[in-house]
Amino acid sequence: MHEVGIISGVLDAVDKSVAANHADKVYAVNLSVGEETEVIKDCMDFAWEALTPGTVCEGAELHVNMIKPKSVCLACGNEFEHDRFHNDCPKCGSYETQLIAGHELTIDSIDVDIPDDESAEDSAEEPQENSDANAAPHTPDASAAEAYTDAMNSYADSLKSEYRQAPTEEEKRSGDHEMQNEKESQK
Amino acid sequence: METVDIKQPVLQLNDKLAKENRENFAKHGVYVLNILASPGSGKTSTIMATIDALRDTYNIAVIEGDIASNVDSERIAKLGIPAVQVNTGGACHLESDMIKRAVDQLDLDNLDLILLENVGNLICPVDFDLGENAKVMILSVPEGDDKPLKYPGVFQASKAVILNKIDTLPMFDFDQKAFEDHVHALNHEVPVFPISATNGQGVDAWADWLSKHIEDAHAQQGE
Numbered sequence: 001m002h003e004v005g006i007i008s009g010v011l012d013a014v015d016k017s018v019a020a021n022h023a024d025k026v027y028a029v030n031l032s033v034g035e036e037t038e039v040i041k042d043c044m045d046f047a048w049e050a051l052t053p054g055t056v057c058e059g060a061e062l063h064v065n066m067i068k069p070k071s072v073c074l075a076c077g078n079e080f081e082h083d084r085f086h087n088d089c090p091k092c093g094s095y096e097t098q099l100i101a102g103h104e105l106t107i108d109s110i111d112v113d114i115p116d117d118e119s120a121e122d123s124a125e126e127p128q129e130n131s132d133a134n135a136a137p138h139t140p141d142a143s144a145a146e147a148y149t150d151a152m153n154s155y156a157d158s159l160k161s162e163y164r165q166a167p168t169e170e171e172k173r174s175g176d177h178e179m180q181n182e183k184e185s186q187k
Numbered sequence: 188m189e190t191v192d193i194k195q196p197v198l199q200l201n202d203k204l205a206k207e208n209r210e211n212f213a214k215h216g217v218y219v220l221n222i223l224a225s226p227g228s229g230k231t232s233t234i235m236a237t238i239d240a241l242r243d244t245y246n247i248a249v250i251e252g253d254i255a256s257n258v259d260s261e262r263i264a265k266l267g268i269p270a271v272q273v274n275t276g277g278a279c280h281l282e283s284d285m286i287k288r289a290v291d292q293l294d295l296d297n298l299d300l301i302l303l304e305n306v307g308n309l310i311c312p313v314d315f316d317l318g319e320n321a322k323v324m325i326l327s328v329p330e331g332d333d334k335p336l337k338y339p340g341v342f343q344a345s346k347a348v349i350l351n352k353i354d355t356l357p358m359f360d361f362d363q364k365a366f367e368d369h370v371h372a373l374n375h376e377v378p379v380f381p382i383s384a385t386n387g388q389g390v391d392a393w394a395d396w397l398s399k400h401i402e403d404a405h406a407q408q409g410e
């Protein structure tokens with residue numbers, strides 16, 4: 001059941017993207033999962049239900065796009081879809097084939113609301129009085145962030161061994177670094 | 188509503204650290220084997236038999252992944268082989284950051300081979316690259332010859348398959364030919380090594396295969 005770990009990684013990435021894009025409500029998270037991975041869709045759904053309450057993804061849908069295995073024959077160039085058990089070329093019978101699809105495990109995109117005032121100017125100005133009532137509950141305020149952190153921490157604690165320690169400063173920095181680049185390219 | 192592209196591998200951090208591990212191993216000319224199998228199939232016994240066969244030729248260390256105990260690493264340490272225990276604290280597989288920390292406790296300069304015992308599980312460990320040179324899977328006779336049909340992923344990901352506990356073949360209706368056919372349908376050219384880790388039968392052929400791969404890794408480092 002590493003689906004729980006996978007979903008917690010997904011939530012982490014979504015959280016960063018939501019912050020980088022100043023989005024508020026998340027409607028859906030779209031993943032691509034190859035059928036040749038060991039990921040089971042039902043377990044993903046279960047993990048989603050278990051982990052999203054209290055996070056930015058609370059109430060959002062998880063869309064898992066399962067991708068059929070596809071290979072190319074190195075002998076005759078034929079491209080063909082197949083199941084997990086047969087990857088020999090149906091045209092020439094060769095076993096010299098290479099998987100070109102079916103091993104994905106990717107966060108494709110998220111469907112979100114980006115409030116107009118946020119996209120117009122980046123500054124975190126005081127929201128107008130009587131601002132849209134429906135925007136308020138989803139604004140990532142301090143208590144939501146705290147609830148999210150708590151949920152993640154208690155999950156992490158349950159998995160963490162005595163051996164594992166928090167990421168080193170170096171790991172943190174390199175992880176942040178990648179997010180930074182992404183943020184920049186989106187601007 | 189708008190769609191924001193993310194296009195990011197879910198296991199990005201794991202894959203990144205796995206790549207760093209792999210570069211570190213290559214730099215030191217250490218060959219690393221990621222051993223996958225069910226609980227009780229004989230992973231630790233096979234590691235001990237492999238040590239027995241190769242310890243005069245190579246400097247070996249073991250990393251033992253286990254949910255909680257350190258029983259296995261103690262078995263290895265008794266042989267006078269460096270053994271690092273990694274407890275996953277309930278997680279069903281090893282991840283590359285755990286290996287990175289475990290490796291910090293080993294003297295890579297003076298090692299040729301690291302045997303890595305993953306958590307007993309035929310499913311989850313397959314998706315997690317640790318930076319190893321090769322995954323090998325062990326199936327034991329009592330588990331049945333139909334396992335490739337139920338767990339295709341692990342058989343496809345492996346560079347060699349060990350069939351352990353062949354001393355028990357007379358006790359079970361295990362069809363060795365059917366097993367090898369199932370394996371080869373999934374992974375056409377993968378070698379299958381029938382062994383008994385406890386009485387040593389077949390271990391030489393397995394050890395020869397492994398030696399050849401260690402030598403290849405050494406040769407590549409020399410280039």
Ligand SMILES: Nc1nc2c(ncn2[C@@H]2O[C@H](COP(=O)(O)OP(=O)(O)OP(=O)(O)O)[C@@H](O)[C@H]2O)c(=O)[nH]1
Nearest residue numbers: 225226227228229230231232307351352383384385
């Ligand atoms: N008859 C026979 N028994 C074996 C063989 N290999 C291992 N065993 C026995 O199988 C049991 C489990 O062996 P281990 O080597 O501890 O198996 P493991 O896969 O490391 O087990 P876990 O780490 O607990 O998942 C022990 O009682 C071994 O003595 C073999 O080749 N033949």
Ligand SMILES: [Mg+2]
Nearest residue numbers: 230231259304
């Ligand atoms: Mg063991």
Ligand SMILES: [Zn+2]
Nearest residue numbers: 001002279311
């Ligand atoms: Zn699992």
Ligand SMILES: [Zn+2]
Nearest residue numbers: 073076089092
């Ligand atoms: Zn063909």
